[in-house]
Amino acid sequence: MRQITKLFLALAIVASPLTFTSCDDDSLYSGNDYYDDLVANAVQNYYRVFPNGSSNTAAYNWFITYYPDAYTSELEAFMNAIGGDIYWDDYNNGRYVWNNNYNQRQESQNNSLLEEARTLTGEWEGSMVYEYTDDSTKKRVSDQFKANMKFFQYNSSANSLGGNGVEVDTNAKGDQQTLAFSWYVNTDGNIYIKYTKSGNVFVLDSKSDKNGFHLGYEKEKGYDTFFGTAFSTNTTDVLRFDLARQQPASAKATNSLTRAANQATFGAAKKNDFAKYSTDAVNRLHVR
Incomplete structure (x- = not known):
């Protein structure tokens, strides 16, 4: 399992009264051990910091700060889990290209x-x-x-x-x-x-x-x-x-x-x- 950054671990220790949910709580990702799932871990920690949610940009920046080694697929899964979206990629898929016929x-x-x-x-x-x-x-x-x-x-x-x-x-x-x-x-x-x-x-x-x-x-x-x-x-x-x-x-x-x-x-x-x-x-x- 890849670990979150030392900075976030320190923050988690300081905030020790806000304990993690138990390993039995796998409602977010059924079938996965919570402590072995980076995305589920990130979702849980995110709501500890933003109990009422946050802007899309804030969520993105928070994730890449504390999970810098995460794969793109994990970032996408995290954003989907909190109801966010990497919306800037929606039109970056090759279907919306400049038509050179309009250059004149x-x-x-x-x-x-x-x-x-x-x-x-x-x-x-x-x-x-x-x-x-x-x-x-x-x-x-x-x-x-x-x-x-x-x-x-x-x-x-x-x-x-x-x-x-x-x-x-x-x-x-x-x-x-x-x-x-x-x-x-x-x-x-x-x-x-x-x-x-x-x-x-x-x-x-x-x-x-x-x-x-x-x-x-x-x-x-x-x-x-x-x-x-x-x-x-x-x-x-x-x-x-x-x-x-x-x-x-x-x-x-x-x-x-x-x-x-x-x-x-x-x-x-x-x-x-x-x-x-x-x-x-x-x-x-x-x-x-």
Whole structure:
């Protein structure tokens, strides 16, 4: 049996009044001896530290701190046992790859897809949380900053499903980074974004009500909003964003605060839970 770290053993000794359950308690993993099962051991110890549970990121970081030699399969089993999820891997399985056909003008006659691309086109601004695995500590960390994103259709074509854009991120100190990207609306309504410098590709799931996105008119606010989650398909990075359409400088511009005349919306997300993920985020910028 692999042992937990000396640090955690010390913590366990200090907290000796909170004794482990007996070897007869194998309800979590029937048929396994509790003391011979790393996952069951981790679950029990986790609830000793977090009796009411914790955030997904906190659980992940706790596990890799005290069980650094665990296999990936054991990490996954632990997260499943506590009702968590390694959600950043859901779209990292080879089924969500960047389609190079959209690297140039790609026109379509699909009215719904075209309307989605036209609605996305324009300027958006608000808050963003960038979650990633730190290279040195291997822990999940989150950065929060103000983001301004401008989406342009290729060749200014109203029939194009893709284009390019620029994102300007600003932290609390006023530091900025400018990122160029390409984007397109896929045939299933998913939105893909590829950052030019890093090559990181993100997908926004149009069908997921939990981890998808909302794009377009928001009745409660009376204007267009763009919020949701973007999962990297070639890294473990996750972007969560809460943006609103910006009024163009020119009154004659084709983009207005509410661009879609029919107040169209796209994506399956119904609830904006951005605030939940910004709680533990640090206001800083991370190069990507």
